[in-house]
Amino acid sequence: MEQFRSPKPEARSPLVGIVLGSDSDREAMEEAARTLAEFHVPFEMIVASAHRSPDRLDRYAQTVEARGICVLIAAAGGAAHLAGALAARTVLPVIGVPLEATGLGGLDALLSTVQMPPGVPVATVSVGTWGARNAAILAVQILATGDPDLRRRLEEFKKQMARKIEEKSPGVFESRVTSHESRSV
Ligand code: RP5
Numbered sequence: 001m002e003q004f005r006s007p008k009p010e011a012r013s014p015l016v017g018i019v020l021g022s023d024s025d026r027e028a029m030e031e032a033a034r035t036l037a038e039f040h041v042p043f044e045m046i047v048a049s050a051h052r053s054p055d056r057l058d059r060y061a062q063t064v065e066a067r068g069i070c071v072l073i074a075a076a077g078g079a080a081h082l083a084g085a086l087a088a089r090t091v092l093p094v095i096g097v098p099l100e101a102t103g104l105g106g107l108d109a110l111l112s113t114v115q116m117p118p119g120v121p122v123a124t125v126s127v128g129t130w131g132a133r134n135a136a137i138l139a140v141q142i143l144a145t146g147d148p149d150l151r152r153r154l155e156e157f158k159k160q161m162a163r164k165i166e167e168k169s170p171g172v173f174e175s176r177v178t179s180h181e182s183r184s185v
Helices: 023-038 054-067 082-087 107-114 128-144 148-184
Strands: 016-020 043-047 071-077 094-099
Touching: 016 023, 016 054, 016 128, 023 043, 023 071, 023 094, 023 128, 054 082, 071 082, 071 107, 071 128, 082 094, 082 107, 094 107, 094 128, 128 148
Parallel strands: 016 043, 016 071, 071 094
Antiparallel strands: none
């Protein structure tokens, strides 16, 4: 149990646990870490493979609830059974991020992660860094159901996205009207 404590004792207790199938998954999943940090949500990131170190995954799953973790994110490539294996060992919500690790472009991991039989759901997001970001946002949304401050930050985040689209829209709209008018003259 001790080994899963944060190496920084001053850090706030993690609310989200990110599990990587391999250290080679880290680069893609930094996007999830950055996003959680954007929302000031404390998290931890560990490596535990469902097939190479199943005992370690087991031990980790046994510690999470007692340490206050509320949502798990599991990221793996290839025949990606990590998220399902984790979901089998806890009642916490598990978000699965399929990663591209083979010549199949992540489709193998996507199908392995998303097609969980009934009873053991894995909330599967997009492949790769898009999925890493969405996994973090979904984790924040789950946490926000019981946290009004976090909910306000999410509302502001949505408003910011909408503002960015509006800022980019006028130029596109004008150029279309212009080209249409010039054709019809
Ligand atoms: C999966 O196999 C991991 O999640 C990773 O995406 C992939 C390759 O792992 P390494 O061979 O780089 O450790 O289990």
